[in-house]
Amino acid sequence: MNPPTLFRQSTRQLLPALTVRSFTALTRPPPNYPGHVPLTTPERLLLGAGSAVICFFNPRRADLIAACGEATAVPYFIYRLRDAMLRDSTGRRILRDRPRITSTSLDLPRLRALPPGTVGREYITWLDREGVSPDTRSAVRYIDDPECAYVMQRYRECHDFYHALTGLPVVREGEVALKAFEFANTLIPMTGLSMAAALTLKGDERSRIWGTYFPWAIRNGVNAKEVINIYWEEELETSVEALRKRIGIEMPPDMRRTRAEIRAAKKKEKAEREALGKV
Template sequence: MSDPQTLFLPDNASLSTRLRVAYQCLGVLKHEPTNPNCGQLLNICLDLNVYASLVQQLQRSEEGRRMLSKRPSLQARELDLAALERLPEGTLGHELARYYRDNKISPFDTTLELKNDIDYIGKRYRETHDLLHVLTGYGTDVVGEMELQAYALGNLGIRTAAFILLYSSFGLLKGPQSGVGRSEYLRRLWAAYHRGHASQLFLGFWFEEHWETPVATLRARLCAPEERMN
């Protein structure tokens, strides 16, 4: 297994180099699925062009340019979970803090150097994962995690999300691990993908300025309605 501390992506890396580093990251993540550095590096290896396109989109608006300039962060050292949990129930800050407490997990953190806006967008995508669970309402069970990947694929076109869906769904469709039938599982993924595609680009939203805003208000503003299951 590769040493995660020695893995890095050179500037202007070729496709073959990105694939090689991505493969090495997968080897680490197989044994350390929560390794933040390899998780972010994997995203950048597979989604470099996608992140570059997202940077161009953000540069077209004043709010997007402000985000790229200020680079707000949702990393662990930036979040005071105790203070957020004291906010009124239903607010984004309170519900995010409760999400971490209830799931017994910690906020995202990384030591990777941000050399440019593309690196920042890769980091931003990773650190909004848990917040997106709260915003969309998708659960943290196996199916909920796959729904969130499908949502991100529809909203941003993230290739890593497509890879995770293909890799994970192959095993889920072969057995009962998902807890739902095959047709229902596929319908839920398809609905999540279309919901993400119809929703506002979440990566350009400054969540840090809305801790006191009700989740319901933000959901109505940012997310398309969830498709009803028959």
């Protein structure tokens, strides 16, 4: 391919990310897909900054975490992730098929019948243990391009698979560690911003995050295959160990076990102090 053709092709790829439609809150254009809310640049900046601040103090606001992710992913980062899918044969199939991850599409009872150690069985075991459902992910609203909106939706709906793949639990410490991995792997700004929540952790949790889980997350996120290109629906019967090896992810230290051991040690120490106090 000659240089002029390459230049024109590269320009066409960049134009969607650089083009900003000129409108105001009073002249808002029609939505590009069901549920879409077009935002002006000031609205997008305010949504991104405001949601990030609130989520720092209240990380349980999943709706604002989702809004922050969408507001800060435009104009560059979501297009970068979409292009990463276009460069990968499996990613292109995902974009073409546009599968959704729900309790209906996955047939959860069938996953419970899969052999232990398979991706599907690990996933459903993790869902059952943590008491979560794949149906709780918010719909994308603030990304203008329909294809990029699907990419964000796909990333969002795959989040629980990342938990199952890494074994990280749904506690603040586990979520911060997983967001660090996602940032290194996807470069979505919201995941990087979420790492700041490490400052709100307790002392021993903060030490583990900085000393163990952040180094693991950055190393594995950078070196692993981009997880957005995993067609999870086709990997349900795959050995989870084989999948980890194929995409280049090593398991982090068992956070659940570590936390349980520390709680048990503190409980034993407290009981011993109380026993000495009664002597």
